[in-house]
Amino acid sequence: MRISTPKQLKELQKKFQDRDNKLAKKIIVCHGPGCLASGAEKIYQEFKKILSEKKITGITLEALKKTGCHGLCEKAPLVAIEPDKILYTHVKERHVVDIIEKTIKKNEIIPELLYVDPQTKEKIVRYPDIKFYSHQTRIALRNLGHINAADIDDYIRVGGYQGMVKAVTKMTPEAIIEEISKSGLRGRGGGGFPTGRKWATCRKVEDDTHYVICNGDEGDPGAFMDRAIMEGDPHSVLEGMIIAAFAVGARDGYIYVREEYPLAVINLQIAIEQAREYGLLGEQIMGTYFSFDIQINRGAGAFVCGESSALMKSVAGEVGEPRAKYIRSVVKGLYDKPTVLNNVETYANVPLIIEKGADWFTGIGVKKNSGTKAFSLVGKVRNTGLIEVPMGTTLREIIYDIGGGLIDGRPFKAVQTGGPSGGCLPDTMLDSPVDFDSLTKAGSMMGSGGMIVMDDRTCMVDVAKYFLSFLVSESCGKCNPCREGLYQLYKLAIKISEGRGEEGDLEKMEKLSDMIILGSLCGLGKSGPNPFLSTVRYFREEYLAHIRDKKCPAGVCRELIRFEINDKCDGCTACLMACAYNAITGSKKQPHVINQELCTHCGACVTVCTRNAIDVF
């Protein structure tokens, strides 16, 4: 069936809504990244089995739904019951019968599966009442946790493709670009370049071929927003791309997906085929002369391919080596043709802006930073998960209100944003707003949206060393400052973390960093020293402790620490089991001892000890 008029789409939406309204209850089994890693598939299969065997009146298999990331990954696997908005956490296979028998059949709540507020210890039934959810505003993530990603009908039910139909049938390309420009939408991939301006430049380049590319190569470690969107709401990405293609005059589009995301590839492929079937992709879309189709390219594992010119080379089947961009890719991009490249989250925003208008969008967020930003809130925070907040929300609101503070109530030390190109911000910056410009000013950057919370047990020298090691192995190796400069910076970080640091090393690293920033060919090198620069800016004392006192205050750098068991040990044997080097001895219920000869200072014992019985010196 082909959809060729706006009316037809409205009628379809009505039909799917009616069908959905008939369901007395819906069982949502979250299949986001966190839940999948916690056994969501088994829960789903169990529901399926019982529902097909038991034949419950009023509840058919149609009520069971796999969705993308619901958000609160820390409590995975998650099951939500709609329309009551009940959220069950840490669901196991054995709970499935109970959920059906009690909640579905009798409207009874199962208290043991409810979310417990970390502060008030209160059990919360409905997820909109949980602070993690109530402080969020969802635009890009609007459908995650609500629709079946593999079903275009479900997307149409919630208003999908309305923006695109409006754009193609009622607007001119210029009007679309004007609307996007007015909305102030900036690239969600991290750079924050105005999307409207990018589209306008591309449209103006006279050429018979223009391309539209979606950057789904979410390479920043600690970030999974784009993965969640591609897996959980692939049609929103397609819809945004179709609008972009119509606006700039492209006939072919590409989605470049990271190779580590197999499910994203599957769901996008399904979505593309469904969209083709409905005539939303392909020849003469909506009965117009506009034709557009999309192809998926799987990345092959190279962080540098997140850089636009490297990504375009990779799409062309070549080595992902960036080129100097004195001619921008929007003018001369894929196969030397004018190319619009935006990331997943940016495209997911586009349909709603077109549908609801630029004014609606600018009403959210702050000046020059309109709309929202999705983050993956991870690290040492209580409520890890996928979140979306209005631009300008403070770090404190995100970490303490949404995130529920730090695990075990430990002190906050830093929050890392922007991936390997970003930086670490200390507690003095907690009240600064999160937007493109404020984060850059603070010495970090927005990046694609990874937000990693660190506590007092995280060593900043180790964090810098970690990112440098990542960048050294991910550098393409083309230009000298990145290949050799970052390598030497990494070697110096190792030297300091191993207690061999000397006076002057920090200054040498700072000088080298400046030259790497100045001299590198692409963004990877130019931002490569940021993790070092931001940590040395805010945590210089910690570096000096390593250099002068040969101490790692956080107890992380192995060469500088020693573990000992104190008298709080009650002989629970947890540390003994965790030690891979047989360095811990002791019998049950008797205090344990660490053999310093065998101990490698790996810290496995500390992570399992719940009695605070292991001291780090």
Add this chain to the structure above:
Amino acid sequence: MVNITINGKLVQAYEGEMLLAAIRRENIDIPALCHHEAVEPYGACRLCMVEITKNEWDGWKNHVTSCLYPVEEGLIVNTHTPTVIELRKTILDLFLASSPHSTVIKKLAAEYGITRTSYEEVPDSTDCILCGLCTRICDKMGFSAISAVGRGHGKEIAPPLKEPPPDCVGCLSCAYICPTHYIQFTDNGKERTIWGKKFKLLRCEKTGLPTITEEFAAYLIKHREIPEDYFKINDLSHRRELALKMGQITQWGREA
């Protein structure tokens, strides 16, 4: 023609040419290890970086690789600012750590006052500075016998599978273009060896002197429409004809 200012002097440059060409025409010495006029610019060594600005840029300055940056009307170029010199010194210092035994690097670094690297010497270092000239000239010649292998700090130049390259014809372009003389070959007048592959040399029937390898001749006959008897005799008129036939290697930015 385009008007630009280089180190305070107003000069004219050809439309479409790169800054480096204009700078060198003024006899200003700036190093560029990955640059050669026979191949397209690449921007890998970063030594040729210069500071650029324009009057209308309101004091904003940018640093660009002159080998890759096309001349623009009104551009103000400075090739030896303290920042630029600092950058070149750092790069040479880094090269000295990764290729500590290269005489070319040592000499160039010494010109910038660096005699010993201030960084840790890279283990298993070679004289290869990964400028990419060899692979680019090999591509340009139409052979693509060698390429970059791996990435990042472990990147190297090698034939496929690190075996003697099947597509190599022993033309020696890579060895001649290599700025640090890292690519080695042997040639005893009868036989030539490069990249672990042996080649037999053809001889001129008139003089008995060696000419080119059998493989190279076969390639030219097949792909460049050179007559089969062409390589029997080696004289100058022939060579000129051959050069015209090859016709591919043009000076970057301008017609040959």
Add this chain to the structure above:
Amino acid sequence: MKQDFTTIPSIIARHPRKASSLIMILQDIQKEFNYLPEEAMRKTAETLEVPMSKVYSVATFYNAFSLVPRGEKLIRVCVGTACHIRGSKVIREQFENELKIKPGETTPDMKYSLEVVGCVGACAMAPVVMINDKYFGSVKTSRIKQLVGKG
């Protein structure tokens, strides 16, 4: 592991015969054989009319490709930022101890390959381990033996 190279031409034929198909073809070959056999790379070069040196360059540039056969079980320890600060280093070391191999290596019986990966995008469940296409979250050191056993 498959050693029947007769399927190579049909894998290559799934994609358009142009240079831009190179990465996609190599990915399909990698999937089929668990590594890139020499024959397959040569055949790809020949079919697409791409120089062998370019195929080799691409094959060695991207992490997804292996030039040596990988084990039946590919264990990928995520070392993304969230995993790093939640102890992925210890997890990696425990796998090394358990399997007696380093990342990038394969056990002599060809059963296991160990690799580290920049981030698998399941950061909320850090530390994460991926075994073939399956994700395992909140991995504890005590679970390593079990993971090696099943997976």
